[in-house]
Every structure is written in structure tokens, then in C-alpha cells.
Amino acid sequence: MKRDQKVLERVHNLTLSFLAAGSLDFQGTDAASLAIDLKLDRSNVSRILNDLWKDKLLIKILGRPTLFLDTSALKEYYPNQIIPSVIARGEKLSDFLSTELSSEQAVSIYPASRNSLDDLICANGTLNKEISLAKAAAAYPPHGLPTYIYGNEGVGKRRFAKCIYQFALENDILKKNAPFISVSCHTLSNDPGVFRKQLLGVSKSSASAKSQKGFLDLAQNGILFFEGVEALPPSSLDLLTSVIKKLSYTRVGDVMTHSLDCMLLFSSHLSPEDPALSMLTNVIPAALKIPDLNNWSVSERFHIVLSAFSKEASAIGCMIRIHKEIFSLFVTMNYERNITELKNDIRSVCSKAYLTSFLNKQNIVYITWEHLSDKMLNWNSKNNSLSPEILDFLSHLESDSIIFDKDGTSSIDYVLQNTNSVAQSFTEPDFLLNSPDSSIEDVKEYLHSNILSLNDCGHIQLETIKKNINPVVYSTVITELKLQDRYPDYHKHLHLLYGILLHITNVIKREAGTVPVSVNLETDTAVSKKLMPEEFKVVCQILKSLSRIYNITFHSQEIDFIASYFSILNQWSTHISPGILLICHGNSTAADMVSCAREKMKGDYALDFINFSPDMTLEDCLSLACVKAKELNHGAGVLFLCDLEPLTTIGEYIQNETDIPVRVLSPVTLPLLLKCVEMATSNTLTLQELPMESGTKEFLSNEPSNEFVRNLLEKVLKKNCIFLDIEKAVTILTHCLENTLADLNRSLSNEIAAKYLCHCCNMLERVIRKEFWNYSNLNTFVNTNAKILHIVEQNLEYAEASFGINIPSSELAYIAEIFL
Structure with missing residues (x-):
């Protein structure tokens, strides 16, 4: 997806959330926030936002910062209103819009009620097996199998029973008016005689001379649910056991036998093996355990x-x-x-x-x-x-x-809504399986693209993939890999291992029911036999076992496919990632960040830190960095993550002293560190492919430092500024200047740097003291140079936030003159 499409989509989604919140006044998103969210350069995001606004895809709300909303989302909610393209400072968007929203605002992923088995939240996950058994029990003729539902308090046993009933109604197993009779066994636990009458019913010929329908009569052609069956005394349990065994019952005071014409459901917190209920559960063929939350x-x-x-x-x-x-x-x-x-x-x-x-x-x-x-x-x-x-x-x-x-x-x-997408999409293309001319290179190219998608999936998707893997396939493959001493290395890359297990599972599903053809795997025409002999041997052992179990044939293209996958998996398992060394100013900043990373990111990676404390000299820091770089380097180099100068120049020194390949990124943030560690654990971190955040720069070891700015700082700014932290100010203002020039499509020169840094450093001291300069004919200047003024203002927000100030328009006008 292109950057402008990403920005537009994010603004659209945020606009919908603001609409859902019920208020649009002074709401919107700005370039800085979007740059952080999308991990893009702020100046690029600012340019894209303004281009989208010019194309009337966004509306602009002037202010500090300037905010944007999505036009199409607003028109969807206010179809009969004219949406303005610009909202001036102090104006409210609600002044231009009606307070009535369109009738259809959103569609919830939740149905009005979850009454069927397939609507249960865990239907495709934790409860998948139990739901399949419940459906089979409900569908079994003539009236379903007696079913025992058990689990701890509050897991939803009654709800599950109601869902079985709903499933039976939806699939015409029960008629539309079929009854669902629920019996609370706790209310009938004290008197077995009362329970007997309530269960079986009473005939007219009894001593009471009054007939009474029992639960079994009332539930005819429906479902009878006994909730908390463990509360019943042994005699009552014995009666239920007798009814299930005989599939019939006789009313109290009667001799006529009536057939059992309903499905019986029982719930309890006790397991079926508990002695208190074993007499009853021994005659119940279906038992379903509802797991704890x-x-x-x-x-x-x-x-x-x-x-x-x-x-x-x-x-x-x-x-x-x-x-x-x-x-x-x-x-x-x-x-x-x-x-x-x-x-x-x-x-x-x-x-x-x-x-x-x-x-x-x-x-x-x-x-x-x-x-x-x-x-x-x-x-x-x-x-x-x-x-x-x-x-x-x-x-x-x-x-x-x-x-x-x-x-x-x-x-x-x-x-x-999309947590199952990876598991559902990982399937092989037909040409790889059906075309005998497909080369190993074609196979590997396809596999690399799928492996990249697997590598991007999170823990939720991995869990979903694992649940879709055939248990027999899982056991067979893992057993063979352990025999070949490959499993420990492969286990470090579960996302890749699960990928091939899911693939083999899909192949078995596809080939089930086809006529098997006798194929000798050892003499098969698979290309991988010569190109990848070790992988070919492992694959043959695995597929031989599966062929015997499922009576299916794996053809040469399939052998090449799986062997190629294992070949790539071998490369991943032997991949070496660069070491990561974090260096930050302060007594514990680097240590705290590394501790957080190690706690959150498990896996195999090389990570260390140096706290550049006030009592440590730069020479000591460089010497220690050389020692740690040698410890971290296992052949792929070292990535240095630093916060501020002079640490950003450390790469050149390390490379000259140790001959270790080095790359340097700065300023470091915790998300950037976590991203680097995540890439190291997934074997995607190299010194050629580095993660970049908004504001993060790479400091190349062969790139000289900006001597002009350094001389300006030492010889001019430090002498003229009174109380300002001048080094902090220059670092921040240099960042603001670079972004401003990028928005203006202009290059950095010593002249502009001198004007901007000298003026802005003095301006910061004035604004902090609240001694503002006035600007004559300010309104005329604003109207004439609105674009440049807006760019200057937007890029100085970083300085405002850093020093806790608000720069007035008159001061901004003087800064804008620098770029005219």
C-alpha cells in the first residue's frame, strides 16, 4: 500500500472513531501523530496531508497543531450537508453540520444474540472440538444422545445447553415449537419422592386421583436439561440412570410404559469420573468439558x-x-x-x-x-x-x-475480524503442484513470499495456525525431525514450522478420497533428490508414514515443494543476526530499556548496553564499546543504538579499531529497540535492512560530522545565549530546520543554518521570558505568505513541546522571512 493511501486510510478510521464519540469540535489528527502511528517521516506525512486536502479528500482545521478529518466519512454521516474544506481557528465544525446522523453508522461484529453453537465466541477455537461433539449428539436419531456438560462455576454450561437447542431448531432436528425444559436440581435435592413424581409424572389411577405431567412428558420431542445434577441424591440419580438405559419410563401409579422421546442434557461442575456421579455418567455416551475462561x-x-x-x-x-x-x-x-x-x-x-x-x-x-x-x-x-x-x-x-x-x-x-487470515491464506498455488515444468527456483521464490507473510504474523495468528494443523501430521513430522536432530533448531522458528505442517495438512485434505497410485518415493523423479539430498531424505520418511496412514500418494512436485521449504528452514535456523548495543546518556537509561526489552521479547538474540554516566569519559565509553562489540559480534556485525551526540559518531571509531561492520541509528526509542530485537529473533535483522522510525536517522561511519554547526555552537551561540540549554536547543532546532526545508523542497546551506539557528535560539530565550517581538503589518504578511508560515509553524511544534512554550505569530513571521 502506498504511503498516501496509508495516511488516508488512517485518517478515515480516526474520523469514524471521532464520529462514534459524538463530537467533532476541535477533533482531528495531525501530521506528528500520524507519523508516529505509521512510522513515516513527519515531513512526508505533512506533505501528503496537504496534497490530500488539495484534492478535497480531507478537510483542514486550522490551529496549533493543524488537524485533518476525512471528507468521505463526514459525508457518509451527514449526507445532506455541505462539508467545508477549511475550518478557521476558533470555529466549530458542528456549526456547519446538522446534529442528526445517518441511520446506519456502524455494523457490530456481534449478533443481537448468540444463541447458536456457531455463534459462540470460541466456536472456531477453544470450543471447536466440543461443538463438533455437541452437533453430532444433537443430530443423532431418533432424539439425540444423552449429553453430559461439565466445567467449573460460571463457564457457561447452561448457555451451551441452550445453544444445542438452538442448533437443533435451526437445522430442523427439532420442530419450531419444540420445548426446552430446564430443571434446577438444587431445588429437588431434598425429597427423592417429589423428584420421582416431577420427572415421571402421575397417572389418574394413583392415590391422588389427579394426573400430573412430568418433565419427560413436557419435554416430548424437545430437550430436557438437568442443571446441577450433582445435587440430586443417589436414588434420584439411579432413577435417571434407569430411564437412560431403558429409553422408556412409567408414570407414578401407572403400568403403561412410555418411550423416551426427548434429548437429555445434564450439567455439573464435577468430572464424569467423579464417584458421586459415575453411576449416571457411565450410561451417558457424550461428555463435553467447557474450559475455564x-x-x-x-x-x-x-x-x-x-x-x-x-x-x-x-x-x-x-x-x-x-x-x-x-x-x-x-x-x-x-x-x-x-x-x-x-x-x-x-x-x-x-x-x-x-x-x-x-x-x-x-x-x-x-x-x-x-x-x-x-x-x-x-x-x-x-x-x-x-x-x-x-x-x-x-x-x-x-x-x-x-x-x-x-x-x-x-x-x-x-x-x-482478521485474526484467521494468515492460517486461511497459506495455501500452495496450483501451478506448483500441477505443472511438471515448475523449477525449484519457482518453488523457492513462492515459498520466500509465504515465509515473509508467516514471519509478520503475531501470536494470535500462530495460535490459529496451530489449531488448524492435523494432530497426526504434527506428531509424525515432529517425531522424524527429532530423529534427525533438526527439531531444536527448527523449534526456534515456530512460525515457519507451523507453516509447513499446515501445508501438509491441507494436502491431505485435498487428496483424501482420490485413488492412490503406487509411487516409490526413493526412485521418484523429484528434482530435490539431487539438489537437496538431505531434505529429500527427511521428506521421504515423513511422507511414507503419512501415505501408510491415509492411503494417499504424494507426487514429485509435492516432494520438491516440501523439500524446498525445509531447505529454506535450514537457512533460517543457521542465520546469524547482528548484535545490538544500546548506549544512552545517564546512569541507568540504557539498562532500563534493555531490561524492558528482555522482559517483553523472548528468543535468541545478542543485546547489551552501556550507561554513559556523567562520571564516564568519552574515551572510557569508546574503549568499553569496543570490548562489547567484540562480544556481540558473531559474524554479522553490530548495530549501535544511541540517543544523542557525541555517541552518534561512535561507529567510525569502532569500525577502525575492531574491523567489525557497524551501523548506527539515533535517536533511539523503546519502540525502535523492541523492533530491532523482534527482527533479530525472527532472523530478519541485517545491517543492510534496518528498521527506521519517524525522526530516526542513520549515522554512517564514513560520514563526517557537521563542523559548521559545531563551530557555530561553540564560537557564537554559547557566547550569546544567557540561560538556554544551547546544545539541546541546537539539536532540536536542527531537526525542525531539516523538516522545514524538506517541506519547502529546499536544501540545507550554511547560510540558512546560521540564520535559522542564531535567530531561533535567541527567540526561544525571548519567548521563555515572555518578551515577544512585534511584527508590523502582521496580517498582510500572513495573508501573503500563508503557506510558508504554516510550514514554519508546523515544524516548530517539536521545539514548543520540548521547551513548554507557545511561539506567537509575530515571532513566526520573522522566522518565515528567513526562507523568502
């Missing part, structure tokens, strides 16, 4: 928390806004009573937040830390590090807050 995948827990908040927003008829860190706390918490406790906690938090909003007369319910229970706050303090899976999800969110509209829709539904 803590055993759900991260994706599934995200879904359940999203669903719960969506329902609360719908129930109270108010928009709910929650910070993503608080939201992630609900996902990571351990709940002893599972879904029940989770939903109760969410309702309790929402009620506290609602009261706060009600008393403050706010239209939005804001959930903050003060609304959380002591238990949640204590959990957060003890478990303040998020898992990689959680970080993976949070990294895809457009903003720091998650918004739930009063109709139940969410601002982040899109994040959870």
Missing part, C-alpha cells in the same frame, strides 16, 4: 470482554469510553467464577462510571482507574507486564481509548 485464547477473551461492554452500552443507552490499558486488564485478569465473575465485574465498573457521568451531567460514560475494584487494582500492580499477545492486539488499535456506542457497536471491531 483463563484457558481461552487472548483473541477469545478480547471478544467476550468486548461483547460484555457492548451489551452494557446497549442496556444503559449511553456511549462508554474506556482506556485500552484498563480494557486489557479485564482481558488478563484471573476470574475464579469465570464468565459470571467477569460480567459482574464489568457491570459493577460500568455502574460506578455511570454514576460519575450522571452527577457530572456527561453524555458519555468514562471508565477510569478509580472505578475499578481493589481486587483489579491489586492484580494490575502485581501483573503490570502485558503478554506479547496482548501487546500484539493493542498495537493495532487506532487510539488509546475504546468506544462503545449506545447501539452496541465498538470502535475496534475491525481488529478482531
Whole structure:
């Protein structure tokens, strides 16, 4: 996707979230924020935004900073309104728009109600096996198999039973008016005689002379669900056991036998093997275990928390806004009573937040830390590090807050809609399998592209891929790899190993039912036999085993495909990544960042640090860097990550002293460090392919430092400035100047650098003292040079934020004159 398309798409999504929040006044996104989010250069983003505005794809809201909104999103919500292209300072967008939104604002990924098995959140994951068994039990003629549903308190056993009933209705297994009778066994635990009458019914010939339908009668041609069956006494359990064995029952006071014409469901927190229930469970053919919430995948827990908040927003008829860190706390918490406790906690938090909003007369319910229970706050303090899976999800969110509209829709539904894409898309192209002329180079080229897509997938996608792998394939391949002593190396790259396991699984699915052809793998015409003999041998052993199990044939093209994959996997397992050395000013800055990286990023990588403390000389730092570079270098060189000068010039010294290949990036940030470590663990980090962030620059070892700026700093600026941290100011202003010149498509010269840095350093001291210069005919100058003034203002926002000041328009006008 091109950069302008990325920018437009992000602005569009953010505009939709602002619309969902119910207010557009003074809302929008600016170039700096987009540059950070999209990891692009800020000057490029600024130029793209202005080009999109000129093309009438965005509207511009003048101010500091200048904000942008997506025109198409606004027109969708306000179809009968004229959308202005520019909003002047102080004006509100709402003044130009009607307060009525279009009827269709968003489509939630959650159905109005989840009543069928396929609608359950874990249907394609944690509960996949249980749902398949439940469907089979419900469909079995004539009235389904008796089924035992068990799991701890609050896992949703009753709901699962209702979903079985709904599945039977939807698939015409039961008639539309078929009954679902639920029996709470706890209310019938004290008197076995009462239970007998309630279950079997009473005939007219009994002593009471009054007939009474029992549960079995009422549930005829439907489902009878016994909830909490462990509460029944042994005699009642024995009665149920007898009914299941005989498939018939006799009413109390009657001699006529009636056939069992309904499906029986039972739920309990006890396992089927528990002695208290073994008498009953021994005659129940189907047993389904509903797992605890803590055993759900991260994706599934995200879904359940999203669903719960969506329902609360719908129930109270108010928009709910929650910070993503608080939201992630609900996902990571351990709940002893599972879904029940989770939903109760969410309702309790929402009620506290609602009261706060009600008393403050706010239209939005804001959930903050003060609304959380002591238990949640204590959990957060003890478990303040998020898992990689959680970080993976949070990294895809457009903003720091998650918004739930009063109709139940969410601002982040899109994040959870594509978690299965990698597993579903990793399939082989037909030409590789059907064309005998396909070369090994074609195969490897295709495999490299798929491996890159696998390498980009996160923990959630890997989990999804693993669940789609045939267990027999998994066991057969892993066993053979262990025999060949390859598994330890391959296990370091699970994303690649899972990729080939999924591929073989898909091949078996495709070939199932075809007529097998006798093929001797050892004498087959596979090209890989000569080009990749070791991989060919391993593949033959694996496919021989699978051929015997499934009675299918693997042809030569397939052997070449899998052998090529293992060849690439070998290359990955022997790849050496550059070492990473972090050097930062301060007593513990570098150590803290490395500690954080090691905690969050597990894997095999070489990482070290140097704290360039005030009492350390530059000579000592250089000597220590040489020692550590030698330790970190395993043949691929060393990547230096530094914060400020003079550390950025360290690369040339190290390379001259040690002959170790070196690259230097600065300024370093924690996200940049994490990205480098992530690339090292996935074997994609090389000194030729480096991750770059907005504002990050590479300092080449053969590039001389800017002597002119250094002399200007030492001989002029330090002597003329009174209290300003001049080195900090020059570093920041140089960054501002470079971005300004990039926006103006002009090159840097010593003359412009001298004018800009000298004037701006003195200007900063004036603004800090609040001694502003006036500019005569300011309005005329602004109208005549609006474009240059806007570029200067926008690029000085970094300096404003760094020094905590606001530069007035009169001072900006003097700076703009430098570029005229």
C-alpha cells in the first residue's frame, strides 16, 4: 500500500472513531501523530496531508497543531450537508453540520444474540472440538444422545445447553415449537419422592386421583436439561440412570410404559469420573468439558470482554469510553467464577462510571482507574507486564481509548475480524503442484513470499495456525525431525514450522478420497533428490508414514515443494543476526530499556548496553564499546543504538579499531529497540535492512560530522545565549530546520543554518521570558505568505513541546522571512 493511501486510510478510521464519540469540535489528527502511528517521516506525512486536502479528500482545521478529518466519512454521516474544506481557528465544525446522523453508522461484529453453537465466541477455537461433539449428539436419531456438560462455576454450561437447542431448531432436528425444559436440581435435592413424581409424572389411577405431567412428558420431542445434577441424591440419580438405559419410563401409579422421546442434557461442575456421579455418567455416551475462561485464547477473551461492554452500552443507552490499558486488564485478569465473575465485574465498573457521568451531567460514560475494584487494582500492580499477545492486539488499535456506542457497536471491531487470515491464506498455488515444468527456483521464490507473510504474523495468528494443523501430521513430522536432530533448531522458528505442517495438512485434505497410485518415493523423479539430498531424505520418511496412514500418494512436485521449504528452514535456523548495543546518556537509561526489552521479547538474540554516566569519559565509553562489540559480534556485525551526540559518531571509531561492520541509528526509542530485537529473533535483522522510525536517522561511519554547526555552537551561540540549554536547543532546532526545508523542497546551506539557528535560539530565550517581538503589518504578511508560515509553524511544534512554550505569530513571521 502506498504511503498516501496509508495516511488516508488512517485518517478515515480516526474520523469514524471521532464520529462514534459524538463530537467533532476541535477533533482531528495531525501530521506528528500520524507519523508516529505509521512510522513515516513527519515531513512526508505533512506533505501528503496537504496534497490530500488539495484534492478535497480531507478537510483542514486550522490551529496549533493543524488537524485533518476525512471528507468521505463526514459525508457518509451527514449526507445532506455541505462539508467545508477549511475550518478557521476558533470555529466549530458542528456549526456547519446538522446534529442528526445517518441511520446506519456502524455494523457490530456481534449478533443481537448468540444463541447458536456457531455463534459462540470460541466456536472456531477453544470450543471447536466440543461443538463438533455437541452437533453430532444433537443430530443423532431418533432424539439425540444423552449429553453430559461439565466445567467449573460460571463457564457457561447452561448457555451451551441452550445453544444445542438452538442448533437443533435451526437445522430442523427439532420442530419450531419444540420445548426446552430446564430443571434446577438444587431445588429437588431434598425429597427423592417429589423428584420421582416431577420427572415421571402421575397417572389418574394413583392415590391422588389427579394426573400430573412430568418433565419427560413436557419435554416430548424437545430437550430436557438437568442443571446441577450433582445435587440430586443417589436414588434420584439411579432413577435417571434407569430411564437412560431403558429409553422408556412409567408414570407414578401407572403400568403403561412410555418411550423416551426427548434429548437429555445434564450439567455439573464435577468430572464424569467423579464417584458421586459415575453411576449416571457411565450410561451417558457424550461428555463435553467447557474450559475455564483463563484457558481461552487472548483473541477469545478480547471478544467476550468486548461483547460484555457492548451489551452494557446497549442496556444503559449511553456511549462508554474506556482506556485500552484498563480494557486489557479485564482481558488478563484471573476470574475464579469465570464468565459470571467477569460480567459482574464489568457491570459493577460500568455502574460506578455511570454514576460519575450522571452527577457530572456527561453524555458519555468514562471508565477510569478509580472505578475499578481493589481486587483489579491489586492484580494490575502485581501483573503490570502485558503478554506479547496482548501487546500484539493493542498495537493495532487506532487510539488509546475504546468506544462503545449506545447501539452496541465498538470502535475496534475491525481488529478482531482478521485474526484467521494468515492460517486461511497459506495455501500452495496450483501451478506448483500441477505443472511438471515448475523449477525449484519457482518453488523457492513462492515459498520466500509465504515465509515473509508467516514471519509478520503475531501470536494470535500462530495460535490459529496451530489449531488448524492435523494432530497426526504434527506428531509424525515432529517425531522424524527429532530423529534427525533438526527439531531444536527448527523449534526456534515456530512460525515457519507451523507453516509447513499446515501445508501438509491441507494436502491431505485435498487428496483424501482420490485413488492412490503406487509411487516409490526413493526412485521418484523429484528434482530435490539431487539438489537437496538431505531434505529429500527427511521428506521421504515423513511422507511414507503419512501415505501408510491415509492411503494417499504424494507426487514429485509435492516432494520438491516440501523439500524446498525445509531447505529454506535450514537457512533460517543457521542465520546469524547482528548484535545490538544500546548506549544512552545517564546512569541507568540504557539498562532500563534493555531490561524492558528482555522482559517483553523472548528468543535468541545478542543485546547489551552501556550507561554513559556523567562520571564516564568519552574515551572510557569508546574503549568499553569496543570490548562489547567484540562480544556481540558473531559474524554479522553490530548495530549501535544511541540517543544523542557525541555517541552518534561512535561507529567510525569502532569500525577502525575492531574491523567489525557497524551501523548506527539515533535517536533511539523503546519502540525502535523492541523492533530491532523482534527482527533479530525472527532472523530478519541485517545491517543492510534496518528498521527506521519517524525522526530516526542513520549515522554512517564514513560520514563526517557537521563542523559548521559545531563551530557555530561553540564560537557564537554559547557566547550569546544567557540561560538556554544551547546544545539541546541546537539539536532540536536542527531537526525542525531539516523538516522545514524538506517541506519547502529546499536544501540545507550554511547560510540558512546560521540564520535559522542564531535567530531561533535567541527567540526561544525571548519567548521563555515572555518578551515577544512585534511584527508590523502582521496580517498582510500572513495573508501573503500563508503557506510558508504554516510550514514554519508546523515544524516548530517539536521545539514548543520540548521547551513548554507557545511561539506567537509575530515571532513566526520573522522566522518565515528567513526562507523568502
